[in-house]
Amino acid sequence: MKAKHEMDPPAAFPDAKHEPDASDLATALGRAAAPLVGVLATLRANRPAVATEWQFSERSGWYQIWLLKKRRLLYLVPKRKDFCVSMILGGKAIALLKEGPFAGQTNALLKTAIRYPEGTMFSFDRKSLDPDLLGAFLAAKIAH
Numbered sequence: 001m002k003a004k005h006e007m008d009p010p011a012a013f014p015d016a017k018h019e020p021d022a023s024d025l026a027t028a029l030g031r032a033a034a035p036l037v038g039v040l041a042t043l044r045a046n047r048p049a050v051a052t053e054w055q056f057s058e059r060s061g062w063y064q065i066w067l068l069k070k071r072r073l074l075y076l077v078p079k080r081k082d083f084c085v086s087m088i089l090g091g092k093a094i095a096l097l098k099e100g101p102f103a104g105q106t107n108a109l110l111k112t113a114i115r116y117p118e119g120t121m122f123s124f125d126r127k128s129l130d131p132d133l134l135g136a137f138l139a140a141k142i143a144h
Contacts, residue, residue: 011061012078019054020062020078030081032126039131040066043073043138073141082126087137088119092144102136 012028013020026033043066044050050073053065064076074087089097097106114121124134 007058008060008079010079010082012080013062015061016056019056025064025078028078028080029083032082035126035129035131036076036083036085036134039134039138042135047142068142073138084123084125085129085134086121086123087141088116088121089137089141090119090144093137093140094120096140096143097136100136100140102133105130105133 007014013024020028026037029036047068049068051067053067054062055065056062060077063078066073066076072088074085077084077086094106094110097103109122110120122137124130
């Protein structure tokens with residue numbers, strides 16, 4: 001028998017029967033949305049083919065996947081007045097970041113990043129998000 005996971009208490013959208021929309025997301029994030037919205041708007045402007053898809057998890061509620069064609073760029077897990085943005089970068093993207101203006105920040109984040117067979121996962125929340133850094137990470141991911 002599979003163990004049932006408890007829902008993350010600050011999950012913004014815990015109701016599996018109600019898929020959120022853009023206005024629900026903005027309301028749930030509140031002021032935490034401002035820096036993230038800027039990065040995502042720039043991503044959409046530069047890459048009009050970017051799509052979003054909502055999925056539900058028993059642990060985190062509804063979350064959003066940002067895709068370029070079928071390639072997953074990032075995961076956005078909305079929380080009440082906060083969020084978690086995660087992305088997995090491969091070795092080539094990380095090497096590119098280590099050579100650029102965000103080398104120091106990239107090296108610091110690598111110390112706490114989680115490594116998976118498909119790449120290294122970096123996560124940001126409302127407090128840790130640097131919009132310029134996230135933009136650089138997205139550019140590196142798209143380039144490689």
